[in-house]
Amino acid sequence: MNARVNDQIGAKPHDTRARSFAYALRAIKLYQHLQKEKDGAGWILGRQYLRAASSIGANIEEAQAGESRADFIHKLGVAQKEARESLFWLCLLAESTITPKAQLKPLIQETEELIAVITSIIVSTKRRRLH
Numbered sequence: 001m002n003a004r005v006n007d008q009i010g011a012k013p014h015d016t017r018a019r020s021f022a023y024a025l026r027a028i029k030l031y032q033h034l035q036k037e038k039d040g041a042g043w044i045l046g047r048q049y050l051r052a053a054s055s056i057g058a059n060i061e062e063a064q065a066g067e068s069r070a071d072f073i074h075k076l077g078v079a080q081k082e083a084r085e086s087l088f089w090l091c092l093l094a095e096s097t098i099t100p101k102a103q104l105k106p107l108i109q110e111t112e113e114l115i116a117v118i119t120s121i122i123v124s125t126k127r128r129r130l131h
Contacts, residue, residue: 016117017064020057020079023110027053027086030107034099042098049089055082056114073125080118087111 027050034046059079066072090108094101 016114016121017057017060019117020060020114023114024054024057026107026110030099037098039098041096042093045089045093045096045098049086049093052082052085052089053111055079056086056118060118069125069128073122076118076122076125080115080122083111083115083118087115 031046031050034042037043056079059075059082063072063075063079066075087108090104090111093099094104094108
């Protein structure tokens with residue numbers, strides 16, 4: 001992610017916020033690609049994916065303004081669910097051969113990594129809450 005985008009969202013280069021923002025931009029590109037195809041199923045799946053993928057970052061942003069630690073955890077939980085949903089739509093696009101698996105592999109990997117990072121933040125925040 002470039003510095004200009006980082007400045008726009010007030011994030012450090014490897015920040016989860018910046019990463020989820022960059023991920024949403026990639027989702028937009030995939031959706032635009034699918035819109036150019038003449039496959040109605042691809043359009044629908046692409047739209048579902050775009051909604052879930054862009055929601056990840058939106059919920060991470062909301063978590064930053066959480067009213068409490070519990071609210072922060074809840075918002076990140078929603079982001080985690082949206083990331084899992086995004087993974088579902090990507091796998092469906094790949095398995096249906098609407099989009100070649102090889103083309104989606106990096107995006108699937110990034111989705112899995114986002115899920116792992118968000119999960120880690122949730123777990124560590126819950127641990128801090130208990131101590």
